[in-house]
Amino acid sequence: MSQLAEPRELRTLLNPAFITLILRNICAAFEGDEESPLPFIYAFVLPPLILNSDIRLALPQRANALFSNWALDNRSVLVGFGQMARDIEPLVRRSLLWGIRRGVLILGSDGLRSIDKKELRVKEPKYSELMNLAAAASLVGRWVRKASVVEVCNMLRVSP
Secondary structure: OOOOHHHHHHHHHHHHHHHHHHHHHHHHHHHHHHOOEEEHHHHHHHHHHHHHHHHHHHOEEEEOOOOHHHHOOOOHHHHHHHHHHHHHHHHHHHHHHHHHHOOOOEEEEEEEEEEEOOOOOOHHHHHHHHHHHHHHHHHHHHOOOOOOOHHHHHHHOOOO
C-alpha cells in the first residue's frame, strides 16, 4: 500500500496499542542519553513516516543523515504527507491517551517521554513487519533528534 489507507480502514487495521508501540520507540530513541523529551508535535508528525511503506523504505539507513537533505531527495514519496498526518491524527490522539493511561507514555509540559528508556525490539521472525516498524520508529527517533522541530515541520510541509 503506497499511501495510508482511508481513515475508516486505518481504524480497522491500526489500534491504540500498536500506535503506542511506535510512539514508545520514537520517544525512547529520541530521549537517548540526553533525556530530552519528544516535542509533542512529533507524536503527530512522525508516525506517518513509519506507517507509510513507501516513506519507510526511503528512510536513511543511519540516523546521522541530515533530515533536510533526505526530505529534498525524497520529495516524491512525501507528496501528500500533510494529508496522511491529518488522516492519522484521531488515531494518534486515542493512542496517546491509551499509552498515558497505561503508564507507557508520560506527557509533561516539556514533551512526551517513554516510561522505559530501552527501545523495544521484536525478535520473533514471524513478526518481521512489526520488527521493521519498531526498528524504523527507533531510527526516526534518533534521526530527528539532530534536527529542529521547525526544520522537520517545514521540510514535511506541516504546521501545528
